[in-house]
Amino acid sequence: MNATDRxxxxxxxxxxxxxxxxTIGKQYFALSALMLLVGGLMALxxxxxxxxxxxxxxxxxxxxxxxxxxxxxxxxxxVLFTMHGTIMIFFVIIPLLTGAFGNxxxxxxxxxxxxxxxxxxxxxxxxxxxxxxxxxAGFFVEGGAASSGWTGYAPLSTVAEAAPGSLHxxxxxxxxxxxxxxxxxxxxxxYVTTIATxxxxxxxxxxxxxxxxxxxxxASLQVLALPVLTAGGLLQLSDRIVxxxxxxxxxxxxxxxxxxxxxxxxxxPLLWQHLFWFYSHPAVYVMIxxxxxxxxxxxxxxxxxxxxxxxxxxxxLAAICVLGFLVWGHHMFVSGMSPAAxxxxxxxxxxxxxxxxxxxxxxxxxxxxxxxxxxxAMLFAIGFVALFVVGGLSGIALAATPVDVYVHDTxxxxxxxxxxxxxxxxxxxxxGTYHWFPRIFGRRLDxxxxxxxxxxxxxxxxxxxxxxxxxxxxxxxRRTADPYAVDLFAHLxxxxxxxTWSAIGLFVWQFFFVANLIVTWRRxxxxxxxxxxxxxxxxxxxxxxxxxxxxxxxxxxxxxxxxPEDWKPQSEPGVNAGAGVVHRVSSPPSK
Amino acid sequence: MRFVVALxxxxxxxxxxxxxxxxxxxxxxxxxxxxxxxxxxxRLFGVIGWIIxxxxxxxxxxxxxxxxxxxxxxxxxxxxxxxxxxxxxxxxLVPFAILVTIAFMQLSTWNTIQAERAHNGxxxxxxxxxxxxxxxxxxxxxxxxxxxxxxxxxYRLVVPVNERVVLALQSRDVIHGFFVPAFRLKQDxxxxxxxxxxxxxxxxxxYDLVCTQLCGFGHYRMSGKIKVVAxxxxxxxxxxxxxxxxxNGREAQR
Numbered sequence: 001m002n003a004t005d006r007x008x009x010x011x012x013x014x015x016x017x018x019x020x021x022x023t024i025g026k027q028y029f030a031l032s033a034l035m036l037l038v039g040g041l042m043a044l045x046x047x048x049x050x051x052x053x054x055x056x057x058x059x060x061x062x063x064x065x066x067x068x069x070x071x072x073x074x075x076x077x078x079v080l081f082t083m084h085g086t087i088m089i090f091f092v093i094i095p096l097l098t099g100a101f102g103n104x105x106x107x108x109x110x111x112x113x114x115x116x117x118x119x120x121x122x123x124x125x126x127x128x129x130x131x132x133x134x135x136x137a138g139f140f141v142e143g144g145a146a147s148s149g150w151t152g153y154a155p156l157s158t159v160a161e162a163a164p165g166s167l168h169x170x171x172x173x174x175x176x177x178x179x180x181x182x183x184x185x186x187x188x189x190x191y192v193t194t195i196a197t198x199x200x201x202x203x204x205x206x207x208x209x210x211x212x213x214x215x216x217x218x219a220s221l222q223v224l225a226l227p228v229l230t231a232g233g234l235l236q237l238s239d240r241i242v243x244x245x246x247x248x249x250x251x252x253x254x255x256x257x258x259x260x261x262x263x264x265x266x267x268x269p270l271l272w273q274h275l276f277w278f279y280s281h282p283a284v285y286v287m288i289x290x291x292x293x294x295x296x297x298x299x300x301x302x303x304x305x306x307x308x309x310x311x312x313x314x315x316x317l318a319a320i321c322v323l324g325f326l327v328w329g330h331h332m333f334v335s336g337m338s339p340a341a342x343x344x345x346x347x348x349x350x351x352x353x354x355x356x357x358x359x360x361x362x363x364x365x366x367x368x369x370x371x372x373x374x375x376x377a378m379l380f381a382i383g384f385v386a387l388f389v390v391g392g393l394s395g396i397a398l399a400a401t402p403v404d405v406y407v408h409d410t411x412x413x414x415x416x417x418x419x420x421x422x423x424x425x426x427x428x429x430x431x432g433t434y435h436w437f438p439r440i441f442g443r444r445l446d447x448x449x450x451x452x453x454x455x456x457x458x459x460x461x462x463x464x465x466x467x468x469x470x471x472x473x474x475x476x477x478r479r480t481a482d483p484y485a486v487d488l489f490a491h492l493x494x495x496x497x498x499x500t501w502s503a504i505g506l507f508v509w510q511f512f513f514v515a516n517l518i519v520t521w522r523r524x525x526x527x528x529x530x531x532x533x534x535x536x537x538x539x540x541x542x543x544x545x546x547x548x549x550x551x552x553x554x555x556x557x558x559x560x561x562x563x564p565e566d567w568k569p570q571s572e573p574g575v576n577a578g579a580g581v582v583h584r585v586s587s588p589p590s591k
Numbered sequence: 592m593r594f595v596v597a598l599x600x601x602x603x604x605x606x607x608x609x610x611x612x613x614x615x616x617x618x619x620x621x622x623x624x625x626x627x628x629x630x631x632x633x634r635l636f637g638v639i640g641w642i643i644x645x646x647x648x649x650x651x652x653x654x655x656x657x658x659x660x661x662x663x664x665x666x667x668x669x670x671x672x673x674x675x676x677x678x679x680x681x682x683x684l685v686p687f688a689i690l691v692t693i694a695f696m697q698l699s700t701w702n703t704i705q706a707e708r709a710h711n712g713x714x715x716x717x718x719x720x721x722x723x724x725x726x727x728x729x730x731x732x733x734x735x736x737x738x739x740x741x742x743x744x745x746y747r748l749v750v751p752v753n754e755r756v757v758l759a760l761q762s763r764d765v766i767h768g769f770f771v772p773a774f775r776l777k778q779d780x781x782x783x784x785x786x787x788x789x790x791x792x793x794x795x796x797x798y799d800l801v802c803t804q805l806c807g808f809g810h811y812r813m814s815g816k817i818k819v820v821a822x823x824x825x826x827x828x829x830x831x832x833x834x835x836x837x838x839n840g841r842e843a844q845r
Contacts, residue, residue: 156807364657371665
């Protein structure tokens, strides 16, 4: 089924630098989990500061901040949220979805023996290592790591004197971002090509599991949008190093007198914002489309019921993919962009809410009348739907320009995207992990620990992010190191203290997941685990690889009253068994 | 377990409702608006807020109900349905109509807020943003900038009540965000360019001004005040500033 079955005994180096997609997927899992821990600890440090600003941090303060008397300095706070955002987006969520799940699921789900470009695939993982090295190196250079936000707005990011992290840290940050972009690009080209060319006989596009559709649309977004970010990053690098003026106006003064700027020439700070968001808005969808697909699969399998409206679900993914390119300007409603452009971007943003809402209704209809097995995977998938609804609905308020003027850059925005990414995508990743763990690692995670893990995670995620809406409505701006420096926000402290305790609780609660991994790892293999298809799922990844098999139906044939069992596998054994080649799709037979 | 899940979802709905219900009592809510277009913004927010609340309750309520009803213990199989074109049509077109309606409701207020972007005459004052403070430059008696009677004040912008106040926003270093919560006004201040914005305050008083765009390590403490006063008090204040300027000038010459 994977490389170890078919290859001769290999050296350790061969095993580490493996071109086998499942090994690469597991490497992505390990690396992203480590980065998730780092990003999570940074979030806790920020929460400490927001609840009790400028107070000595217990235990770790002595080690981390010896120079400042164990407190977080204002400068280091800006480093913290810059790195938290960068790590969580580029080194946790995107690699987990596309790298880890993409590698472990795409070939298995489409019936391919391997990826189209195994070596490219290997490189896409290993390029992440120097990327992370650059990110970490930032902490050890003069001025410290990048501190101009994960958005890296110019000229804060391009003028060395503007921020401590803009001295050298920003250069390393740009290199890290570009390398992670190279990684995503290599991976995405591989996924798109694999899905386009290596589907087993009978696997038409409209028989692909929605997970594959989610990964395909996400990879398409990456392929088309990443070059723009890479180009923008290189331009910013050249602004920093050889002092070109793409994004940097000509006569800036850091400190000192106020210059006459009426005759200013030079670069445009807004140009960077356009280039950045032209990629980074599609990146938001890269972080949700595969999650949507995975949740669709989990809901269908564990409700023993076909996905409701498969074709509308596919069209919704495709619509999000296309419209995702037309909404970047909604990050710039107060940037000084033309008001007419603001109107246009508002309209396109309202339109993109539509496919998302269609998906929610289809998920509800999938569950409706199902026989719902509340496994850990199913619990997390249902949790995803609930939290995605919250994040999606607050997006409506953010899309409306006059309302956005008020809530822009406040904690409403923080609440909104954390409900989508931390509440939504991360829960979907847990759902996928519980669901596909038997497929990937040959073991089943403990269900009781899984349920405890879900209940606490769901409750505490809401405790952390729900009240951030109120903070933002009170006007509290994001990225502030001390909310109480302004009298207007002094009364918000109880909310922040509550959120911080909840965040600590949420972090500690993940112990149940780690414990689950350890327990599963250490206990003896049960007889049930010899069953290669524990959920009785119909899609291809649960059956042994057979190059001669033929796909004869869609991936969600559950509950057919005419069938002997409540599921019908997607494929039938090959008629010409032993042909030994991966069949490309020829004329697809009708269902 | 299905009742636990339903309870969790219902608890989320209840917590959402409760958090918004108690929020205004504690001031964890939008401060009272005191500007000409602030009422419109709040009204639009109210409409969207109730639509959000409706779908929040209905969708999550439906989810809880479906989970409770869909017991896996039942002997018969799930419904064998793959979809329904009419239902898909309905839940595509109804949200479409709602979303488009909301979108078009925003247009006039958006145009109002942006009305002075192409302002030609001199602004009431220039807002000079820099790491990490706000300064305000007034044209003085002659109403023209870059003349001898211009004067600058730190921290506090003084404006007349019930008058259209146009400001020219400038930054000398990085991008800052000019945010006055009580006016429902926010506009980034971009170096290398001059952006104009406007408001009309409807009540005298002191209102907070904060920076909303990350501008460096001191971002959190970049704040100021907008002091709204009656026209007569405003004129008197300008006079006072001019007299101070002249006496300072004489002292400097001496």
